Amino acid sequence: MIDVVVIGGGPAGMSAALVAGRGRKQVLLIDEEKPRNAVTNATHAFLTRDGIKPEAFREKGRRDLLKYPTISIKKGKILSIEKTLESSFELTTESEEIINTKNIILATGVKETLPDVRGIETYYGSSIFSCPFCDGWEMKDRPLVLIAESVQALHVTKLLKNWTDDLIVATNGNTVFDDDQKRVLETNHIRLIEERIVELKGIGGELQSIVFESGEEIKRAGGFCTTVLENNFPFLEQLGIEVNEAGFIMTDIMGHTNIKGIYAAGEITGPSQLIVSASQGHMAGAGIIAESCDAAFQGI
Ligand SMILES: Cc1cc2nc3c(=O)[nH]c(=O)nc-3n(C[C@H](O)[C@H](O)[C@H](O)COP(=O)(O)OP(=O)(O)OC[C@H]3O[C@@H](n4cnc5c(N)ncnc54)[C@H](O)[C@@H]3O)c2cc1C
Structure with a gap:
């Protein structure tokens, strides 16, 4: 045995x-x-x-x-x-x-399980990651997005501010922040977008921009997501x-x-x-x- x-x-x-x-x-x-x-x-x-x-x-x-x-x-x-x-x-x-x-x-x-965003698998592990301690250094000082559908959102947002000052948070149509938390994001100059994400655009796994339901397209050079x-x-x-x-x-x-x-x-x-x-x-x-x-x- x-x-x-x-x-x-x-x-x-x-x-x-x-x-x-x-x-x-x-x-x-x-x-x-x-x-x-x-x-x-x-x-x-x-x-x-x-x-x-x-x-x-x-x-x-x-x-x-x-x-x-x-x-x-x-x-x-x-x-x-x-x-x-x-x-x-x-x-x-x-x-x-x-x-x-x-x-x-x-x-x-x-x-x-990744956020419910079409095509996110193409970018996950190349220019979108989940753990700032693992990949924050490599993504530092870039314009980043945090795709956050869950309650971990605020915690990860706080961490990511350590690696970049150019951060937007996209909840992909979900409500994950309460009013007090939204005010904290504003104070930290972080734009919150609660619309659904309709497309991630990029080449070879490198994220270049995000398109939202309203048609707005925002350039980003990578990001993180909650999983x-x-x-x-x-x-x-x-x-x-x-x-x-x-x-x-x-x-x-x-x-x-x-x-x-x-x-x-x-x-x-x-x-x-x-x-x-x-x-x-x-x-x-x-x-x-x-x-x-x-x-x-x-x-x-
Ligand atoms: C995109 C990404 C980037 C990451 N980057 C980093 C990083 O830079 N630094 C860092 O420290 N961590 C990083 N991590 C986290 C790291 O991968 C995990 O913390 C680590 O792999 C966990 O180790 P583990 O041994 O518990 O599980 P795993 O490494 O996942 O190994 C589990 C193994 O068990 C096998 N298995 C499952 N079920 C069965 C079964 N029934 N029978 C037989 N085999 C089975 C699986 O196939 C797998 O091979 C990253 C994770 C991801 C997703």
Whole structure:
């Protein structure tokens, strides 16, 4: 039986596999290879890897893992998890392979839904982004738009003022700001447009202008948008795993969920960044090792 199955091969899953494999556990990492950041050309703010392409980051990570005879990697999707005995689980892959394990680390990331603006996918990851800490520096001092359909709008607007003084906020026909908040935008010289966006214009993923329902066209050299992030792992209720109000898995600092033998790390526990996800993966890997050492020491 495999000691640890890590589901998801992003920074959280790879980091968890590395620590568990170095802790002498037999580790299998299964990854569907559909990471959230695949749309972008470069990722930032991961110390020693600033500006790296997402594929190169994964490739480097996998090379680190495969140095260890205790770690193997498979491409695949887990379709079901059943608890078998008190201390083991049976996983089924999309290709109907059955895998038995004592421990699972869930690191499957999140599903992201973009604002309801036609063609936004063409620009997302090239000149429209969602995280100012990830891409604000690259977009600094440009005329930007924030496309914000949700209540995160004010928070992201405040952040973006740090990177540009030329900002408009477009809610795409939604009402997301109350009167007090609108006054704050005005004081900060930020134009709010509550009409629907009918077109994003640009070339090769580089945004050039936005056309609104009234026919007004405003030149912009890029922007940010609020997105909806949801847990994309379907078996949590069936396994009895506790989630918070937003639907993300609740863990302690060592990645333990409320179910013995199931750990979680990365964005499945809440939206974050590469380095944060990697660090959570590290803690979950360490959590498994610490727990098994403790059990062995006590003769359990
Ligand atoms: C456009 C964009 C730009 C970004 N830029 C940055 C940046 O510059 N810096 C930064 O720090 N962060 C950035 N991020 C955020 C970063 O991508 C995430 O924080 C990080 O990838 C989360 O890591 P994770 O391991 O939790 O999930 P992911 O990296 O999403 O990995 C999850 C993996 O699990 C797999 N999976 C899902 N379900 C299953 C299943 N049932 N079976 C098997 N495998 C499964 C997925 O296919 C995927 O490969 C960006 C995100 C986006 C969208």
